[in-house]
Amino acid sequence: MNLYQDLYQFFKNENHVSQKLNILLDHSKDQSSYHPSHLPEVVVFPENKVDVIKILKYANENKIPVVPFGLGTSVEGQVIPIEGGISMNMTRMNKITELQPDNFLVKVEPGVTRVQLNDSLKEHLLHFPIDPAIDASIGGMVSTNASGTNSVRYGSMKDQVLGMQIILANGEELNVGGQYLKSSSGYNLTNLFVGSEATLGVFTEITLRVYNIPKYKLTALVEFTDLISASNAVVNMKKRDLSIERVELIDERTIEAINRYKSRNFSIAPYLFLELGGNEDIVHHDYELAKEILIEEGCLNIQLATNDLERENLWEIRHEVAFAIKSLNPEKKLMTTDVCVPLTVLPNAIKETRKIMDHSNIECAILGHVGDGNFHAVFSVDPENKSEVGLYKKINEQIVDYALKNGGTCSGEHGIGLGKIEYMYKQHGNSVSYMRQIKSLFDPNNIMNPSKIFKK
Numbered sequence: 001m002n003l004y005q006d007l008y009q010f011f012k013n014e015n016h017v018s019q020k021l022n023i024l025l026d027h028s029k030d031q032s033s034y035h036p037s038h039l040p041e042v043v044v045f046p047e048n049k050v051d052v053i054k055i056l057k058y059a060n061e062n063k064i065p066v067v068p069f070g071l072g073t074s075v076e077g078q079v080i081p082i083e084g085g086i087s088m089n090m091t092r093m094n095k096i097t098e099l100q101p102d103n104f105l106v107k108v109e110p111g112v113t114r115v116q117l118n119d120s121l122k123e124h125l126l127h128f129p130i131d132p133a134i135d136a137s138i139g140g141m142v143s144t145n146a147s148g149t150n151s152v153r154y155g156s157m158k159d160q161v162l163g164m165q166i167i168l169a170n171g172e173e174l175n176v177g178g179q180y181l182k183s184s185s186g187y188n189l190t191n192l193f194v195g196s197e198a199t200l201g202v203f204t205e206i207t208l209r210v211y212n213i214p215k216y217k218l219t220a221l222v223e224f225t226d227l228i229s230a231s232n233a234v235v236n237m238k239k240r241d242l243s244i245e246r247v248e249l250i251d252e253r254t255i256e257a258i259n260r261y262k263s264r265n266f267s268i269a270p271y272l273f274l275e276l277g278g279n280e281d282i283v284h285h286d287y288e289l290a291k292e293i294l295i296e297e298g299c300l301n302i303q304l305a306t307n308d309l310e311r312e313n314l315w316e317i318r319h320e321v322a323f324a325i326k327s328l329n330p331e332k333k334l335m336t337t338d339v340c341v342p343l344t345v346l347p348n349a350i351k352e353t354r355k356i357m358d359h360s361n362i363e364c365a366i367l368g369h370v371g372d373g374n375f376h377a378v379f380s381v382d383p384e385n386k387s388e389v390g391l392y393k394k395i396n397e398q399i400v401d402y403a404l405k406n407g408g409t410c411s412g413e414h415g416i417g418l419g420k421i422e423y424m425y426k427q428h429g430n431s432v433s434y435m436r437q438i439k440s441l442f443d444p445n446n447i448m449n450p451s452k453i454f455k456k
């Protein structure tokens with residue numbers, strides 16, 4: 001068997017199948033994580049569902065691993081083909097196939113990116129709100145159940161996916177969900193596939209919810225004396241049911257890193273990035289209430305963005321936090337913890353994380369999607385330095401253990417991939433054996449993204 005020749009026969013076109021070293025290298029790693037790279041044997045570029053079916057049927061008959069590749073921004077090694085085989089680049093399947101503005105839904109191929117989607121929704125005054133702080137493909141975002149800054153208002157990808165067309169490992173087409181907003185009919189297979197990290201099949205079309213662009217937004221940077229007061233303010237704003245679009249927390253050391261990276265001079269303190277959105281009168285009303293709560297909780301300063309440019313500048317600061325940390329050691333890669341805990345546990349979880357980092361003398365950014373109890377510690381690691389990687393994994397483990405002991409999860413939005421396999425077992429106990437049986441049901445030859453999520 002010659003993998004390249006066999007796949008070439010399907011397409012008779014070098015544009016669809018490649019073994020060029022630079023292309024293999026591009027598909028051997030993700031964009032920024034510390035996980036070691038591994039070359040695929042071949043990279044394929046399907047352009048439609050039929051291509052995907054042909055490739056999967058062939059791979060299944062010959063028991064060849066297949067790893068779909070979106071934009072490679074996932075951070076737990078999800079796209080690394082550690083068993084070789086086929087990397088299936090999905091970026092050419094990038095059509096928005098149907099938009100139903102009055103039903104607030106859109107159908108897209110998996111290679112459509114969130115920025116591309118939002119650009120084309122704008123003229124209908126609609127938007128797709130999930131924002132993982134970087135551009136990413138919809139297929140990849142479904143696969144990791146991504147979320148980000150807007151999840152306090154809109155939830156995560158599982159709350160957006162209404163239906164999907166999936167090609168299973170044996171080439172069979174499966175259609176799950178539909179175009180409806182609710183259903184009590186049968187098992188929820190749609191949500192089973194969301195977050196499956198390519199271990200169950202390849203998504204070829206996804207039906208998503210879309211929303212009105214908020215008519216009015218008010219964005220503020222709020223300085224606090226301490227993390228506990230900042231977190232309490234968020235809990236109290238949520239209790240009052242204010243129209244929060246996004247609320248993000250960073251700690252003192254993180255703003256120090258931003259000051260260095262962006263040549264700014266923010267006071268060294270914890271900050272909330274707060275955005276309210278909706279009808280103008282409601283937003284103003286809610287802002288007055290928010291201000292009362294923020295002041296009651298002892299905030300030191302509220303800096304309002306007065307126009308779109310200032311708003312964008314504020315969010316740019318928040319989105320560049322990871323790069324601020326990376327800039328200290330540009331040659332290194334990023335390791336990112338991603339735990340999610342009950343809201344009231346969050347302040348202590350963040351404090352504990354900072355203590356662990358300071359104790360080990362590690363420079364890191366801590367940023368929280370504080371409205372969800374989800375936070376990250378981001379630090380730079382030299383992937384070639386085994387003892388450094390070992391030490392940092394131990395630190396990661398301490399943060400995850402704290403979260404698990406306090407009712408949390410080992411991943412709020414980044415997924416398991418290669419980096420968090422052992423925590424799956426700590427978190428889910430015997431549920432993992434049922435998950436494995438589901439995997440075997442859909443992919444008995446274990447060709448779909450093998451060696452990810454589960455122990456071998």
Ligand SMILES: Cc1cc2nc3c(=O)[nH]c(=O)nc-3n(C[C@H](O)[C@H](O)[C@H](O)COP(=O)(O)OP(=O)(O)OC[C@H]3O[C@@H](n4cnc5c(N)ncnc54)[C@H](O)[C@@H]3O)c2cc1C
Pocket residue numbers: 030031032067068069070071072073074075078079090110131132133134135136137138139140141142143144145146147148149197198201202203204322413414449
């Ligand atoms: C600086 C930075 C900040 C980030 N911040 C956030 C954040 O705030 N929130 C968040 O949720 N994430 C965040 N991420 C992680 C990342 O953006 C997400 O994991 C994203 O969802 C991955 O999309 P992608 O297109 O890059 O997918 P890839 O990385 O290419 O793939 C991810 C997974 O999807 C699978 N996949 C891709 N296409 C398909 C398909 N068609 N069918 C089945 N499986 C498929 C792949 O095999 C892989 O398992 C961040 C990443 C970076 C680098």
